[in-house]
Amino acid sequence: QEQLQQWGAGRLKPSETLSLTCAVYGGSFSAYYWSWVRQSPGQGLEWIGEINYSGSITYNPSLKSRVTMSRDTSENRVFLKLTSVTAADTALYFCARGPRGPGWFFDLWGRGTLVTVSS
Amino acid sequence: QSVLTQPPSVSGAPGQRVTISCTGSSSNLGGGYDVNWYQQLPGTAPKLLIYANTNRPSGVPDRFSGSKSGTSASLAITGLQTEDEADYYCQSYDSGLSGSVFGTGTKVTVL
Numbered sequence: 678q679e680q681l682q683q684w685g686a687g688r689l690k691p692s693e694t695l696s697l698t699c700a701v702y703g704g705s706f707s708a709y710y711w712s713w714v715r716q717s718p719g720q721g722l723e724w725i726g727e728i729n730y731s732g733s734i735t736y737n738p739s740l741k742s743r744v745t746m747s748r749d750t751s752e753n754r755v756f757l758k759l760t761s762v763t764a765a766d767t768a769l770y771f772c773a774r775g776p777r778g779p780g781w782f783f784d785l786w787g788r789g790t791l792v793t794v795s796s
Numbered sequence: 797q798s799v800l801t802q803p804p805s806v807s808g809a810p811g812q813r814v815t816i817s818c819t820g821s822s823s824n825l826g827g828g829y830d831v832n833w834y835q836q837l838p839g840t841a842p843k844l845l846i847y848a849n850t851n852r853p854s855g856v857p858d859r860f861s862g863s864k865s866g867t868s869a870s871l872a873i874t875g876l877q878t879e880d881e882a883d884y885y886c887q888s889y890d891s892g893l894s895g896s897v898f899g900t901g902t903k904v905t906v907l
Contacts, residue, residue, distance in 0.1 A: 714898075721885065721898055721900050721901040722842065722885055722887075722898040723898065724893075724896040724897065724898065726895070727895065727896070735895050736895075737893065738893065738894075771841055773841075776889070776896055778847065778848070779830065779847065779851070780830040780831070780832045780847040780848030780849065780851070781829070781832070781889045781896070782832040782848070783832075783834075783842070783844065783887070783896075784847075784853065786841035786842060786843075787841065788840075788841055789841055
């Protein structure tokens with residue numbers, strides 16, 4: 678069964694770098710786009726960026742200067758790095774399959790990794 | 797940063813019908829891009845509910861239906877059930893962002 682498992686440091690200090698990994702199990706990796714989405718406490722969802730079949734990456738302009746996404750096709754993993762974090766980056770970070778298909782949707786999600794930024 | 801606007805909350809009694817609106821602009825819904833809907837139960841990841849405006853993935857009850865017209869879209873839940881109490885988000889592509897955008901989210905309460 679397809680599933681996404683994600684992990685990374687859950688507690689950071691301001692100015693540190695957030696680093697998360699998302700591993701894809703049970704399904705094709707290179708056939709899909711993969712994205713990161715975050716949700717601040719009590720808030721809505723924010724798309725961070727996506728990496729496509731060929732490895733091309735698109736970032737949300739609001740985070741572009743601080744974010745780096747990458748992938749390892751040999752291990753079916755996607756990575757997220759966010760530099761110079763502040764309290765505003767405290768959020769639940771999800772990896773997701775997509776966007777894809779008619780509608781450009783996200784149809785498979787990780788369980789989320791809570792990242793707290795505090796001094 | 798959401799550019800898709802939803803009402804913060806809607807409520808209804810069990811068995812009733814509720815609708816959730818999603819209002820966008822010419823760079824997303826009005827530009828012909830499709831809308832998708834997600835249900836998020838407390839403490840869990842979003843779940844795809846409706847894709848490409850009107851389509852339900854396998855396993856989603858037909859109590860959930862979607863529509864889109866111009867710069868707006870709607871999600872309807874008929875025969876409201878207690879397990880439908882959750883947050884709901886619309887999502888589309890935005891050409892200004894060159895990426896995906898989510899709605900502000902709507903909390904559905906079953907009275």
